[in-house]
Amino acid sequence: xxxIATYDAFRFIFSWYDIDNAIVSKIMNPMISAKEVIxxxxxxxxxxxxxxxxxxxxxxxxxxxxxxxxLRQDMHEKSLAFFKMNVENYPNHSNVYDSLGDYYAAVxxxxxxxxxxxxxxxxxxxxSYSKEKLDNLKTD
Numbered sequence: 392x393x394x395i396a397t398y399d400a401f402r403f404i405f406s407w408y409d410i411d412n413a414i415v416s417k418i419m420n421p422m423i424s425a426k427e428v429i430x431x432x433x434x435x436x437x438x439x440x441x442x443x444x445x446x447x448x449x450x451x452x453x454x455x456x457x458x459x460x461x462l463r464q465d466m467h468e469k470s471l472a473f474f475k476m477n478v479e480n481y482p483n484h485s486n487v488y489d490s491l492g493d494y495y496a497a498v499x500x501x502x503x504x505x506x507x508x509x510x511x512x513x514x515x516x517x518x519s520y521s522k523e524k525l526d527n528l529k530t531d
Contacts, residue, residue, distance in 0.1 A: 407438070407439070407442065408439055410432065410435060410449075410453075414428075414431055414432065414435065417431060418457060418461070418469065419461075419464070421466060424468070425468045425469040425471070425472035426472070428469060428472070429472050429473075429476060432449055432476075433449075436448060436449050448480040448481070449476065449480065451477055451480070451481050451484060451486070451487065454473050454474075454476055454477045454480075455473075455474075455477060455486070455487075455490050457473045458470050458471075458473035458474045458477070458490060458494065459490070459493075461473065462493075462494060462497055467494075467498055470494055471494055474487070474490050474491045474494050475491070477490065477491075478491055482514075483514060483515050484514065484515050485511045485512075485514045485515040485516065485517055485518045485521065486511070486518065487511075488507050488508070488510040488511035488514055488521070489507070489508065489511040489518060489520065489521045489524070491507040492504045492505075492506075492507030492508040492511060492521065492524060492525075493524075495507055496524070496528065501528060501531075504524075504528055505525060505528055505529065508521045508522075508524050508525040508528070509525065512525065
């Protein structure tokens with residue numbers, strides 16, 4: 392069986408896994424609160440977890456993409472909610488703190504950005520890009 396047929400079969404069988412367009416529309420709707428959006432995403436992944444029989448959190452990279460996209464759209468409340476969701480779901484991943492630091496740096500909350508970058512450096516082995524951002528903030 393060709394690989395593409397297997398891929399299509401899995402997409403069909405697990406069609407309930409992905410976030411649907413209705414949720415994405417709500418995310419981008421400025422009239423819908425961050426709390427409502429986070430509750431909807433949490434409910435979706437609770438349903439996914441129930442079907443699979445173990446806990447599934449929203450994927451870190453997906454939540455990060457949403458957070459950065461909302462930040463670019465000046466939807467700061469929602470953006471912060473997504474970055475905080477990632478910190479809650481993946482507390483041992485350096486990148487979630489780095490992304491939170493990027494949020495705080497973008498909204499001119501320098502002290503919070505510094506704390507987030509420092510946390511990124513000591514979490515999960517750290518990373519070099521947080522160090523560079525931290526150094527830049529401290530020299531400004």
